[in-house]
Amino acid sequence: MVRYAKRGHAYTPGLKVTACTYVKKERLLPLHGEVLVREGDEVDFNTVVARAYIEGSPVIVKVAEMLGLEPDEVPRYMVKKVGDKVRKGEVLASFRAFFGLIKKEVRSPIDGYIDYISESTGHVVVKEEPKPIEVKAYIKGRVLKTIPKEGAIIGTPAAFVQGIFGLSGERNGEIAVAVSRRDEVLTPDKITEEHHGKIVVGGSLVTYEAIEKAIKVGAVGIVVGGAYMDDLEKLLGYPIGVAITGREPISITIVLTEGFGKMSMSKRAFDIFLKYEGRKAAISGATQIRAGVIRPEVVIPLDRSECPADESIAEKVEEGIMEPGTLVRIIRFPYFGMIGRVVSLPIELMKIETESPVRVVEVELEDGRRVIVPRANVEVLTG
Numbered sequence: 363m364v365r366y367a368k369r370g371h372a373y374t375p376g377l378k379v380t381a382c383t384y385v386k387k388e389r390l391l392p393l394h395g396e397v398l399v400r401e402g403d404e405v406d407f408n409t410v411v412a413r414a415y416i417e418g419s420p421v422i423v424k425v426a427e428m429l430g431l432e433p434d435e436v437p438r439y440m441v442k443k444v445g446d447k448v449r450k451g452e453v454l455a456s457f458r459a460f461f462g463l464i465k466k467e468v469r470s471p472i473d474g475y476i477d478y479i480s481e482s483t484g485h486v487v488v489k490e491e492p493k494p495i496e497v498k499a500y501i502k503g504r505v506l507k508t509i510p511k512e513g514a515i516i517g518t519p520a521a522f523v524q525g526i527f528g529l530s531g532e533r534n535g536e537i538a539v540a541v542s543r544r545d546e547v548l549t550p551d552k553i554t555e556e557h558h559g560k561i562v563v564g565g566s567l568v569t570y571e572a573i574e575k576a577i578k579v580g581a582v583g584i585v586v587g588g589a590y591m592d593d594l595e596k597l598l599g600y601p602i603g604v605a606i607t608g609r610e611p612i613s614i615t616i617v618l619t620e621g622f623g624k625m626s627m628s629k630r631a632f633d634i635f636l637k638y639e640g641r642k643a644a645i646s647g648a649t650q651i652r653a654g655v656i657r658p659e660v661v662i663p664l665d666r667s668e669c670p671a672d673e674s675i676a677e678k679v680e681e682g683i684m685e686p687g688t689l690v691r692i693i694r695f696p697y698f699g700m701i702g703r704v705v706s707l708p709i710e711l712m713k714i715e716t717e718s719p720v721r722v723v724e725v726e727l728e729d730g731r732r733v734i735v736p737r738a739n740v741e742v743l744t745g
Contacts, residue, residue: 377524377619377657377691377741379630381637382669385520385661386506389497390513397508405499405516407534407644412497412513418490421472426484428468429457433484440479440486447475447491454486500532501644502663506673519669521638521662523631525585525617526691526699528647528658529594529602530610533561535582537662539639541565544632547624548586550575557581561645561660563635567624568616573597576614583615583645585635585660588625588699608648608656615647617658621691621699628743638662684742690725694739701743702727708734 395414399405426433439455442448448470457466470488478487503518538560540552548564553575562576564586570593576584595602598610619627643662650656688704702725711719720736
């Protein structure tokens with residue numbers, strides 16, 4: 363028999379939605395490179411904080427065979443030497459015989475530089491130029507710490523809104539609220555040419571046509587309560603895997619603050635966007651709902667006079683009390699994005715599909731269904 367606590371409660375992480383906090387971002391290269399900023403530097407959204415280079419791919423050109431030469435003869439007929447830059451189609455080696463009656467040339471198959479000339483094989487290695495990898499600050503703020511050869515940690519006082527699900531990567535632009543109420547649907551008629559380069563804030567839902575319009579006018583982001591999964595998959599052209607997102611090949615970043623379907627944006631989040639309309643913000647759609655949770659987000663950097671938060675609060679973990687009646691959102695399939703209220707918190711551990719014993723919570727969904735899910739699969743909703 364399953365026993366229930368009469369007035370049990372638990373602690374569970376909730377989405378962070380706050381008008382004043384301190385945001386820290388670790389900005390690191392995927393491989394060792396050069397850090398371009400110093401501790402204490404003020405940086406903007408697009409400031410490059412670190413840069414590394416990936417070695418270009420090599421292409422082997424069989425010069426000896428192509429010119430009909432012995433391998434050790436190749437260096438005499440090279441027009442280019444090791445280290446020289448070449449353009450695609452440019453002559454690498456040239457052979458003439460019988461007073462110019464016989465003329466053969468070997469041209470570069472790519473843009474790059476001469477990396478190696480082998481006298482034993484008669485082959486020439488042409489490499490593409492190294493490709494730069496740059497890490498930008500992402501937020502406007504101050505460099506708190508540099509990490510040699512890797513990057514830096516950037517911090518700033520900010521208004522901060524996390525979402526439940528997002529698409530595409532990091533961008534920045536001014537906040538533009540396109541609706542008058544948090545339950546209002548964002549339709550294409552509400553999006554204009556003035557939204558070029560801006561983060562468009564809607565209410566309860568964004569339609570597929572509105573997303574298309576936003577892309578057409580050059581908006582950089584959409585923040586809204588909800589969207590239909592079918593519309594997002596139609597936009598991408600393939601099914602969405604909600605385990606990890608953020609690299610979708612679209613020109614706009616989308617952040618859903620509440621879930622899938624028509625869901626009014628929380629009052630707290632909507633009020634923040636109204637308050638800071640016209641301010642420049644960073645937006646990211648990266649989402650990971652398994653180990654190492656990553657939330658889509660909007661960060662609105664503020665002056666210290668507007669938000670006196672400092673670095674000391676950045677490490678605090680926000681938790682919410684979960685007890686019967688608490689409003690929660692489920693963050694795992696098959697109920698991903700659904701909202702309901704806690705009915706009970708069973709005391710005993712229960713086995714889930716993986717046969718692992720876990721603590722669970724009974725939730726009554728908005729459609730009246732009651733479901734039992736692991737406590738780790740829900741988050742407390744506030745605002």
